[in-house]
Amino acid sequence: MFKGGKITQGDQNIPQVANHGLLKYPFRLNFYDEPPLFDVTIEEFETCALDRLRILAEIESSAARNRSWEETKAVTSAQCSKYLPLSPTLSKFADRDGERKRDHLSHFVLRLAFCRSEDLRRRFVKAESTLFKTRYDDDISGERENFLNSRNFNWILVDQEEHTKFSTELIAAYQGPKGETDRVSERYYKVKWTRVPDLVEKRKVFLKGGWAYVPHREQSSIVFQEFEAHLEKALEMTARLLPRLDEDTRLVPILNNLSQGSLAGISSEWANASGSTNGAEIRAEMVDNLAKKHFPLCMRTLHDSLQRDNHLKHFGRLQYGLFLKVLGLSIEEAIAFWRKSFSRMTDDKFNKEYKYNIRHSYGLEGKRANYAAKSCLQLLTPGSSSDHGCPYRTYSPENLQSTLLSSYSYLGLGSADLPEIMATVKAGHYHVACTRVFELTHASSGVSRGQGIGEGESVTHPNQYAAKSMELQKAKENAMEVE
Structure with missing residues (x-):
């Protein structure tokens, strides 16, 4: 539980300091002067922060893609409505206090995660300022004026x-x-x-x-500058106090994951994907054709290596197997696919050394856990090697460019597109590069520049990429049938 800046276990009998039902959040806009003084479970502590981080990660992606202010504002507003909505004060039917409580809590959790270094603080201030500006522009003029009158801006x-x-x-x-x-x-x-x-x-x-x-x-320029200055000072103060949390083994891993999450964005509904999400079963003989048309580069390179060598190392098999599982490949079809792919070995060797692991990944052996497919963030985590990590991160510039052309040139990606993609790779925005490749290779399906996976959202999960690609093809085919 989070109480007055501290986390306590939910099952401990500790008197409550403040009843949030009595707290009032009079404005949508917030300078976050006071820390949250209410109880919250560790689960809510993390989920609120993840929802906010999804918004901030998309703001960073917009900056990396040189979107205009209007485009950035539209994407940010859409993300806010999806993950962290804030209804107007005059709204009669929304849980105004509940929404603003989550916004309040999520901001302070991310302060803890992003105060640890100068670079993280700079990125957090920039992203939070963009979020504040978006909300400021979207706010009802009367409510915005009331907020300004509630503070002393020394003008x-x-x-x-x-x-x-x-x-x-x-x-x-x-x-x-x-x-x-x-x-x-x-x-x-x-x-x-x-x-x-x-x-x-x-x-x-x-x-x-x-x-x-x-x-x-x-x-507004005065207000925005005041917000940035106020947040910069608050982050520096938080950084000085942070060592007190180092002994809390519950919080430190969460905060570490949150600070790393902005590298690849935070996947939404794909975060815990562990079963078929495209609504159709995939057969073993369909995989090769699907890989050539719909797979992101990380999965495409794994598929090509498997076809070339008739083998993949353990972590490559695990990553690719879970991806295919979530895409819709049943356990029976998975065994058939891997058996055909490992054509150089005997049936006895395959059954003894590989079949168990395939069944294990489907939750049919061992502890019978239904494992989720790996997200972009997990693939970008240091330790992922070049054969089963993110190619945008692990490949050399020359190798990456040649691989992109050989994998996607027939889908519309040309050598003239490479400088833009490589610029985002050089800046460390790997998922932005992947998103741009998606846009270029799906232009014939109506995907325009800046549209991303949809509503400007970036790629944050390999299955998200493949499922959206297959969805676009299906819609295209349906439209052709109608014509």
Whole structure:
């Protein structure tokens, strides 16, 4: 349980400090001044943070793909509605306090995860600021104004006398609507120029004596800068206090996984995929054709190695086998597929050394666990070798480019597309590179640049990639039948 910044076990009889039912969250917007002072289970501690991390990871992906602000805002809003919705204050039917409680908790959990290094803090501030800006723009104007009035931003409203004194300069610097009435009647706020460096750089404000005269239409710049400065200080303070948590064996693994999660995004419904998710059973003889049309590069390279060598190492077999299992390959078809693939060995050797492991991965042997397929995050974890990890991470630039062309050139990927893909690989955004390959190879199915797997979402799981590819082909075939 999370109580006043501490985690306690749910079955301990500890008096509750605050009843969240009595707490009020009057605004959708939040500067997160106070830590959560309510009980929460360790499960909720992690799941809330994962939901927020999915949003922040997609924000980072948008930056890596050079999306415009409007595109980034649309993707972020869609992710928020899906994972961390915040209803307006005037909403009568939504659980307003419950939604804002989850938002509050998730922010502070990720603070713990991302305060550990300067690079993590920088990335967290950048992503959280984008999330705040999106919510600020989407907020109802009246509710946003109430939020601004609830805080002291240390700005000085320029009075009429000063406005008249500098009217010529203010009108000259004004970059709003061209109407003379708007220029003259615009309200202005006076702040130290160091608080609005973005407006100074773009020459959107009048400067006098170290003060910047900010028009009301640019008021948000002050708010955003204040949010970033406030969060940067809070993260530095959290980093100094973090060593106190090092002895808590329940939290440290969770926080480590959260900080690593932004490398490959956090998969949503695919996170615990352990059974068929495409609604159709796959037969053994179909796998080769599916691999050539629908598999991501990690699974495509495993399939090609298997066909070439009639063998895969243990972890490669495990990774590929679980992928095929979730794709819809039954245990009977799986045994048939692997037996045919291992054509150089005798039936006796296959039954003794490999058949048990295949049945084990389907939960039919050993402890009979229904194992999930590996996500992009797991494939990117250090330790994954070049033959069963993520090719975008493990392959050399030359090898990666030749592999991409040999695997996907007939699906629409050309040599002219490689520089963009390799730039994202060099920057460490491997799942962004994979997403761009998906867009290029599915352009004939109507997938446009920036659309990703859908609604701008990036690839975060090999099965997500394959299932969406197969879904697009099915829709294309249905449309052709109708025509």
